[in-house]
Amino acid sequence: MEIIGFIAAFLTTAAFLPQVYKTYKSKDVSSLSMPMLLLFFIGIVLWLVYGIQIDSPSMIVANSITVVSAFLLMYFKYIYSKKS
Amino acid sequence: MEIIGFIAAFLTTAAFLPQVYKTYKSKDVSSLSMPMLLLFFIGIVLWLVYGIQIDSPSMIVANSITVVSAFLLMYFKYIYSKKS
Numbered sequence: 001m002e003i004i005g006f007i008a009a010f011l012t013t014a015a016f017l018p019q020v021y022k023t024y025k026s027k028d029v030s031s032l033s034m035p036m037l038l039l040f041f042i043g044i045v046l047w048l049v050y051g052i053q054i055d056s057p058s059m060i061v062a063n064s065i066t067v068v069s070a071f072l073l074m075y076f077k078y079i080y081s082k083k084s
Numbered sequence: 085m086e087i088i089g090f091i092a093a094f095l096t097t098a099a100f101l102p103q104v105y106k107t108y109k110s111k112d113v114s115s116l117s118m119p120m121l122l123l124f125f126i127g128i129v130l131w132l133v134y135g136i137q138i139d140s141p142s143m144i145v146a147n148s149i150t151v152v153s154a155f156l157l158m159y160f161k162y163i164y165s166k167k168s
Contacts, residue, residue, distance in 0.1 A: 011124065015121075043093075043098075053085055054089075
């Protein structure tokens with residue numbers, strides 16, 4: 001039932017976007033830890049690889065979007081940490 | 085290659101635990117939004133259902149752990165919001 005996967009993909013990626021937006025607007029990265037973001041980023045890249053291997057459209061779509069979100073959070077952490 | 089999935093599962097669940105611990109210790113839930121947590125929780129439940137349907141051990145393990153983390157964050161949000 002790929003529809004279940006797509007609803008799951010929509011909900012978990014949607015839940016992640018407000019964090020990205022909030023971090024972008026507030027420039028407050030104090031509560032984000034770079035090692036944690038890095039673990040998460042690598043984890044999502046591996047989920048994407050896994051999704052491609054098991055040929056799961058839901059996982060490929062969800063993790064392609066989340067990998068961008070995770071990258072942006074690392075980028076914000078890097079640039080906003082330098083400024084303060 | 086189930087090993088890729090298991091490494092992914094380990095990394096993404098591990099990245100989530102510090103947030104749960106930090107919220108528990110600090111009792112600071114101001115930056116967490118209940119609608120977002122609820123979306124995330126439902127999304128993880130659906131990923132778990134999807135993982136069972138496509139018979140993916142990595143997804144079943146990862147989402148079983150994350151569903152508990154997500155539930156705890158909702159619980160903390162509920163009890164600590166009431167107190168302040």
